[in-house]
Amino acid sequence: GENVGLHLPTLSVQEGDNSIINCAYSNSASDYFIWYKQESGKGPQFIIDIRSNMDKRQGQRVTVLLNKTVKHLSLQIAATQPGDSAVYFCAERETGGFKTIFGAGTRLFVKA
Amino acid sequence: EAGVAQSPRYKIIEKRQSVAFWCNPISGHATLYWYQQILGQGPKLLIQFQNNGVVDDSQLPKDRFSAERLKGVDSTLKIQPAKLEDSAVYLCASSLELAGGESEQFFGPGTRLTVL
Numbered sequence: 692g693e694n695v696g697l698h699l700p701t702l703s704v705q706e707g708d709n710s711i712i713n714c715a716y717s718n719s720a721s722d723y724f725i726w727y728k729q730e731s732g733k734g735p736q737f738i739i740d741i742r743s744n745m746d747k748r749q750g751q752r753v754t755v756l757l758n759k760t761v762k763h764l765s766l767q768i769a770a771t772q773p774g775d776s777a778v779y780f781c782a783e784r785e786t787g788g789f790k791t792i793f794g795a796g797t798r799l800f801v802k803a
Numbered sequence: 804e805a806g807v808a809q810s811p812r813y814k815i816i817e818k819r820q821s822v823a824f825w826c827n828p829i830s831g832h833a834t835l836y837w838y839q840q841i842l843g844q845g846p847k848l849l850i851q852f853q854n855n856g857v858v859d860d861s862q863l864p865k866d867r868f869s870a871e872r873l874k875g876v877d878s879t880l881k882i883q884p885a886k887l888e889d890s891a892v893y894l895c896a897s898s899l900e901l902a903g904g905e906s907e908q909f910f911g912p913g914t915r916l917t918v919l
Binding site for chain 2: 732733734737780789790791792793795796
């Protein structure tokens, strides 16, 4: 939604650099994780997901890393572009669970 | 393919008034979700339908919030009476099927509610 990133942690990167956004999750029973991108005035948009039996998954310009030992998830964006500026949320879901739990979010600001 | 539609986009009401939001999911999507997103936070699930049945409404404040999906297609979320803390963006999402939780959710643009 609008102004969703007003009070969120902010990551500022130069256009063309790589970005790394981190997320800590709390539920040891979570086995499915998703990254969403939310631009101002819009709903969250799916970027990439990963199951707990994997520790890395790659998409187009994006890579998700999962460390189950420390319950940590990261999203890497290669060659960051101005269009990548948005708020990024990680989300988790339990095995057979119905509910998606969203994290607090990180605002990414790309400087041209 | 048309996305998830929501209306209105913005609503301003006074506390104790009532308000209703409407959502039309992507055609063929069995599962519909309503989320509340308070400024600076991630979305929080309020209620989830599969077809016209409720799957999860554990975080819906049932004393004032209600939702229905009578024909298993579009849905209405109502708040009566509204409180100041209900000011938020209300997001609707849909997915093709429950499928063990891995079906991608598609979100609408949201309705921004301001309670004065």
